[in-house]
Amino acid sequence: MATNRIAHTVWEGELLKGSGTVTFDSSGIGDYPVSWPSRAEQANGKTSPEELIAGAHSSCFSMALSHGLTGAGTPPTRLETKAEVTFQPGEGITGIHLTVRGEVPGLDEEGFVAAAEDAKKNCPVSQALTGTTITLSAELA
Secondary structure, three states: OOOOOOEEEEEEOOOOOOEEEEEEOOOOOEEEEEEHHHHHOOOOOOEOHHHHHHHHHHHHHHHHHHHHHHHOOOOOOEEEEEEEEEEEOOOEEEEEEEEEEEEOOOOOHHHHHHHHHHHHHHOHHHHHOOOOOEEEEEEEO
């Protein structure tokens, strides 16, 4: 069964001086301000498309890794994933680096790295972002 998730943004003004609000309609978790300076300079309490992608990617990757580890008979106790999305004004998103640290009883470092690489390749968000270079650092806690 397919699911749809919805968010919308209302933007007012020109790019450099304007601002907007992203609303997460499906979950109802709130409204978040966005602006060009929060994207290209300092966040200053506002989000950006890249931060939203980082949140989506880190959570999707964690779910995919958890699923793969569990399917292999070594369910994780804990996974902590960070996604760093690099945005270069004038170029766009130039890369994403995932860093994961896991607690997985009964699994060695080599097995964890292999499972993490598989999750990086196969999580739906990674697949949606195939035009972007995605790198990975993985280690057991």
